[in-house]
Amino acid sequence: xxxxxxxxxxxxxxxxxxxxxxxxxxxxxxxxxxxxxxxxxxxxxxxxxxxxxxxxxxxxxxxxxxxxxxxxxxxxxxxxxxxxxxxxxxxxxxxxxxxxxxxxxxxxxxxxxxxxxxxxxxxxxxxxxxxxxxxxxxxxxxxxxxxxxxxxxxxxxxxxxxxxxxxxxxxxxxxxxxxxxxxxxxxxxxxxxxxxxxxxxxxxxxxxxxxxxxxxxxxxxxxxxxxxxxxxxxxxxxxxxxxxxxxxxxxxxxxxxxxxxxxxxxxxxxxxxxxxxxxxxxxxxxxxxxxxxxxxxxxxxxxxxxxxxxxxxxxxxxxxxxxxxxxxxxxxxxxxxxxxxxxxxxxxxxxxxxxxxxxxxxxxxxxxxxxxxxxxxxxxxxxxxxxxxxxxxxxxxxxxxxxxxxxxxxxxxxxxxxxxxxxxxxxxxxxxxxxxxxxxxxxxxxxxxxxxxxxxxxxxxxxxxxxxxxxxxxxxxxxxxxxxxxxxxxxxxxxxxxxxxxxxxx
Amino acid sequence: xxxxxxxxxxxxxxxxxxxxxxxxxxxxxxxxxxxxxxxxxxxxxxxxxxxxxxxxxxxxxxxxxxxxxxxxxxxxxxxxxxxxxxxxxxxxxxxxxxxxxxxxxxxxxxxxxxxxxxxxxxxxxxxxxxxxxxxxxxxxxxxxxxxxxxxxxxxxxxxxxxxxxxxxxxxxxxxxxxxxxxxxxxxxxxxxxxxxxxxxxxxxxxxxxxxxxxxxxxxxxxxxxxxxxxxxxxxxxxxxxxxxxxxxxxxxxxxxxxxxxxxxxxxxxxxxxxxxxxxxxxxxxxxxxxxxxxxxxxxxxxxxxxxxxxxxxxxxxxxxxxxxxxxxxxxxxxxxxxxxxxxxxxxxxxxxxxxxxxxxxxxxxxxxxxxxx
Numbered sequence: 001x002x003x004x005x006x007x008x009x010x011x012x013x014x015x016x017x018x019x020x021x022x023x024x025x026x027x028x029x030x031x032x033x034x035x036x037x038x039x040x041x042x043x044x045x046x047x048x049x050x051x052x053x054x055x056x057x058x059x060x061x062x063x064x065x066x067x068x069x070x071x072x073x074x075x076x077x078x079x080x081x082x083x084x085x086x087x088x089x090x091x092x093x094x095x096x097x098x099x100x101x102x103x104x105x106x107x108x109x110x111x112x113x114x115x116x117x118x119x120x121x122x123x124x125x126x127x128x129x130x131x132x133x134x135x136x137x138x139x140x141x142x143x144x145x146x147x148x149x150x151x152x153x154x155x156x157x158x159x160x161x162x163x164x165x166x167x168x169x170x171x172x173x174x175x176x177x178x179x180x181x182x183x184x185x186x187x188x189x190x191x192x193x194x195x196x197x198x199x200x201x202x203x204x205x206x207x208x209x210x211x212x213x214x215x216x217x218x219x220x221x222x223x224x225x226x227x228x229x230x231x232x233x234x235x236x237x238x239x240x241x242x243x244x245x246x247x248x249x250x251x252x253x254x255x256x257x258x259x260x261x262x263x264x265x266x267x268x269x270x271x272x273x274x275x276x277x278x279x280x281x282x283x284x285x286x287x288x289x290x291x292x293x294x295x296x297x298x299x300x301x302x303x304x305x306x307x308x309x310x311x312x313x314x315x316x317x318x319x320x321x322x323x324x325x326x327x328x329x330x331x332x333x334x335x336x337x338x339x340x341x342x343x344x345x346x347x348x349x350x351x352x353x354x355x356x357x358x359x360x361x362x363x364x365x366x367x368x369x370x371x372x373x374x375x376x377x378x379x380x381x382x383x384x385x386x387x388x389x390x391x392x393x394x395x396x397x398x399x400x401x402x403x404x405x406x407x408x409x410x411x412x413x414x415x416x417x418x419x420x421x422x423x424x425x426x427x428x429x430x431x432x433x434x435x436x437x438x439x440x441x442x443x444x445x446x447x448x449x450x451x452x453x454x455x456x457x458x459x460x461x462x463x464x465x466x467x468x469x470x471x472x473x474x475x476x477x478x479x480x481x482x483x484x485x486x487x488x489x490x491x492x493x494x495x496x497x498x499x500x501x502x503x504x505x506x
Numbered sequence: 507x508x509x510x511x512x513x514x515x516x517x518x519x520x521x522x523x524x525x526x527x528x529x530x531x532x533x534x535x536x537x538x539x540x541x542x543x544x545x546x547x548x549x550x551x552x553x554x555x556x557x558x559x560x561x562x563x564x565x566x567x568x569x570x571x572x573x574x575x576x577x578x579x580x581x582x583x584x585x586x587x588x589x590x591x592x593x594x595x596x597x598x599x600x601x602x603x604x605x606x607x608x609x610x611x612x613x614x615x616x617x618x619x620x621x622x623x624x625x626x627x628x629x630x631x632x633x634x635x636x637x638x639x640x641x642x643x644x645x646x647x648x649x650x651x652x653x654x655x656x657x658x659x660x661x662x663x664x665x666x667x668x669x670x671x672x673x674x675x676x677x678x679x680x681x682x683x684x685x686x687x688x689x690x691x692x693x694x695x696x697x698x699x700x701x702x703x704x705x706x707x708x709x710x711x712x713x714x715x716x717x718x719x720x721x722x723x724x725x726x727x728x729x730x731x732x733x734x735x736x737x738x739x740x741x742x743x744x745x746x747x748x749x750x751x752x753x754x755x756x757x758x759x760x761x762x763x764x765x766x767x768x769x770x771x772x773x774x775x776x777x778x779x780x781x782x783x784x785x786x787x788x789x790x791x792x793x794x795x796x797x798x799x800x801x802x803x804x805x806x807x808x809x810x811x812x813x814x815x816x817x818x819x820x821x822x823x824x825x826x827x828x829x830x831x832x833x834x835x836x837x838x839x840x841x842x843x844x845x846x847x848x849x850x851x852x853x854x855x856x857x858x859x860x861x862x863x864x865x866x867x868x869x870x871x872x873x874x875x876x877x878x879x
Binding site for chain 1: 734746747752
């Protein structure tokens with residue numbers, strides 16, 4: 001067995017309370033293309049940023065060619081022969097290719113002989129790997145595919161033996177992907193080692209010889225690519241941990257109260273993220289949306305809750321059109337009509353972390369009686385109400401005057417949930433209700449959602465936690481690439497089945 | 507550095523809101539003392555003169571409060587916009603235009619009962635100031651033009667506009683200087699010496715007038731608006747987290763405009779003090795930098811009325827005491843006190859966090875020790 005060129009042992013890294021990497025062990029052999037797959041947020045990019053010296057691990061060791069090294073900055077990594085091509089390129093747009101490549105690596109001078117020498121070296125490199133780049137072209141004139149090549153060339157010129165590519169195909173056209181793969185294969189043939197981070201199974205199967213799977217900050221498996229299949233990898237990626245079963249009564253389905261017709265939605269960058277989605281929710285039903293992060297769930301929820309404009313199609317509440325391309329009701333009007341929304345990202349959207357807890361408990365309902373009368377906030381009522389719900393939802397500490405950022409994630413989520421459920425909404429949109437929430441709070445939150453359902457609310461639940469979808473939903477739809485790729489009654493559905501749908505395989 | 511990471515929730519409010527500003531202020535004054543020393547004067551004597559000039563005799567104290575009045579208005583103006591995270595540095599121009607509002611209302615409606623003239627003139631000042639802030643606010647909310655850029659440009663536009671008006675349109679045509687006619691004497695706001703006359707004390711002229719009470723009322727108004735009404739709540743929500751505000755159905759556009767208009771209106775009230783209270787006519791350049799100094803007042807006062815009052819008072823002392831010093835000490839020019847103000851802004855604004863971690867961790871450790879003991 002050849003000794004690995006890169007070896008990671010027990011790498012741990014946390015950001016605040018979130019542990020992004022837990023006891024990661026990884027061996028990468030020389031001259032291979034090694035794939036690392038996992039969902040968004042599984043910790044792949046964090047791990048590779050540690051290897052590249054952008055972050056420092058909290059503990060653990062990194063060995064290159066059997067020698068333990070200490071990477072404190074990208075400079076250390078470059079010296080040790082590690083290069084990284086980021087998802088977002090780090091190029092100076094109005095510099096030429098040559099200038100970008102020697103930037104920060106100029107030595108004593110960027111003029112005369114040295115520059116000429118650099119240029120010759122680079123031309124040789126370009127020929128070896130068939131890069132086909134004009135070194136004097138300005139970056140802003142180059143297509144994305146070529147910019148990526150410049151990044152690769154930059155790493156190679158700096159002596160990279162290990163090349164890390166973070167989601168390299170995300171921004172490329174299919175033809176560009178083919179070209180990139182050709183280059184990567186020829187690099188491998190020349191003895192370079194390549195680490196490919198991706199969440200696309202097809203690329204792994206196409207290109208790699210070994211693959212490691214990450215899930216929720218942990219390394220869940222290593223295997224040779226030839227010994228595995230897309231299905232198996234999908235299963236490992238999505239994972240199967242112990243199901244949190246919730247006691248749930250038989251469904252008492254009422255009439256359809258929320259309806260989405262041929263909905264398409266664009267994101268801020270004008271990319272269509274929700275494509276022609278149709279769905280219906282009845283009262284007394286929980287409809288779960290499963291899917292890997294970034295497949296349109298966020299934009300769908302935002303459109304349904306009146307935050308994001310609808311591109312085409314329409315949304316109906318109690319048979320009344322509340323949103324289409326030309327007009328939409330804003331969130332406050334929707335609240336009055338009985339639609340509540342627990343947003344996916346509580347820090348960014350659900351609360352104002354600098355506000356006091358009681359201010360967040362009325363957020364969005366602050367202009368309604370009894371919290372305010374003729375525009376003046378009624379502090380007495382607000383405090384009474386806050387004390388009441390904080391007790392009811394067991395928010396700890398039970399102090400309405402504490403600044404919200406001082407509460408833990410689970411308690412912040414309870415603040416949002418109590419606020420949104422308090423008005424007994426008819427339709428409830430819920431995104432990632434238990435992300436970053438401790439087990440005790442998860443059970444509590446799940447029970448509350450079930451209670452709402454039993455009271456006859458129509459609930460749309462979007463979650464990347466498959467367990468959560470499976471234990472709560474009555475019906476499940478799977479989103480992939482903005483489309484609904486499957487719909488199932490939640491009876492005898494296996495997570496494997498869903499996992500395949502989520503990965504866009506089936 | 508790691509021992510300086512302080513858990514914010516454990517820092518008592520009086521440390522971050524009283525001790526830290528006081529330390530910053532002390533540093534600024536120490537450095538100022540150094541400057542005075544270098545200029546060849548005795549800093550201790552200078553401090554004595556400042557205190558005497560601003561507190562030592564009743565007329566001086568009245569001047570101090572007159573300056574304080576102006577700083578309260580411009581400080582509040584900056585603070586209100588800041589709660590919506592808008593840097594309104596156009597207080598100067600808004601005050602200028604506000605002055606136009608007071609004057610136009612007062613001179614055209616002077617036939618009405620006097621208290622009504624006052625009331626309408628105050629409204630005029632507020633509305634004109636608000637209108638001048640509305641344009642940058644609109645551009646910010648609809649077009650994303652940054653208010654820092656637009657408000658500062660609007661200071662220049664206001665200045666040019668007023669010069670044009672003062673030269674060609676509303677100039678007192680009996681003379682050549684760029685100022686208007688005086689308002690009829692019966693609608694002038696009662697001055698401090700008029701009040702003291704009632705009390706039987708005779709003092710010499712000072713510019714302090716009834717507007718001081720309007721300034722105090724404005725402090726209450728802002729406190730109530732920002733913390734007790736749903737408008738203030740919404741403004742703060744937009745300022746802290748625009749995304750969340752949209753989620754809650756709060757319109758950022760609307761609130762940017764409301765915050766800026768209230769801010770501009772408060773700056774406009776400076777015109778009440780200057781025109782209805784003191785000079786009784788519009789003179790070219792009457793805002794005289796109060797609008798800019800208001801930024802420092804708000805920063806020092808941590809954008810809270812309770813902080814703005816002492817900060818405005820401090821700047822009043824510096825203005826009044828400073829002129830006393832320049833009068834008595836030939837080596838200290840007026841500009842030295844501009845430098846002193848600059849130092850205060852530097853230490854309490856730009857370098858606000860210079861010693862904050864040290865001070866906070868010091869107190870947190872101390873308090874912990876007390877708890878454990």
